[in-house]
Amino acid sequence: MGLQVVHVFTHDRIAVDEDGPTHQPVEQLASLRAMPRLTLIRPADANEIAAAWKAAIETRDRPVLLVLTRQDLPTLDRRRHASAEGLRRGAFVVRDAPAVFAQRTRPDLVLLASGSELMLILAASERLEAPGVALRCVAMPSWDLFDAQPRSYRDEVLPPDVYARLAVEPGAPSARRTPCNA
Numbered sequence: 001m002g003l004q005v006v007h008v009f010t011h012d013r014i015a016v017d018e019d020g021p022t023h024q025p026v027e028q029l030a031s032l033r034a035m036p037r038l039t040l041i042r043p044a045d046a047n048e049i050a051a052a053w054k055a056a057i058e059t060r061d062r063p064v065l066l067v068l069t070r071q072d073l074p075t076l077d078r079r080r081h082a083s084a085e086g087l088r089r090g091a092f093v094v095r096d097a098p099a100v101f102a103q104r105t106r107p108d109l110v111l112l113a114s115g116s117e118l119m120l121i122l123a124a125s126e127r128l129e130a131p132g133v134a135l136r137c138v139a140m141p142s143w144d145l146f147d148a149q150p151r152s153y154r155d156e157v158l159p160p161d162v163y164a165r166l167a168v169e170p171g172a173p174s175a176r177r178t179p180c181n182a
Contacts, residue, residue, distance in 0.1 A: 090146025
């Protein structure tokens with residue numbers, strides 16, 4: 001209907017807690033992403049939530065759904081990681097291994113995540129760096145916003161010649177083309 005409506009889902013998490021699996025939006029991510037003209041945003045920390053609210057308020061021609069977690073997550077140190085304002089483009093490079101652009105023009109591996117799983121890929125990236133793997137961590141809070149970006153930006157974030165990509169997000173597989181196989 002083209003209405004400016006902001007929906008908020010809470011309790012997004014992998015594990016079933018004391019309330020049971022009664023209201024976890026993670027179970028609905030695939031079906032919600034399939035809805036036309038619904039912009040779904042799954043922020044990872046407090047900074048991304050602020051950027052998500054800003055994006056939602058500025059979206060006037062369609063509904064926006066914010067999928068928030070109940071987990072006690074840290075707020076990323078944005079002096080070490082990219083600004084949360086990248087959320088407004090749907091996906092952004094949160095962190096590159098120091099060797100990625102010092103010696104190479106592209107990463108060996110791209111790790112992607114949204115929501116609380118961003119913390120998992122950042123922790124994994126620190127462990128994988130020791131063996132010398134040049135990797136990139138990409139936050140992808142909104143497939144919809146990312147799909148709307150110019151091809152040049154999407155290729156900058158997800159280099160088309162890097163086939164080693166791992167997306168971390170709970171949920172059922174979807175028949176929809178995902179950014180990992182774009």
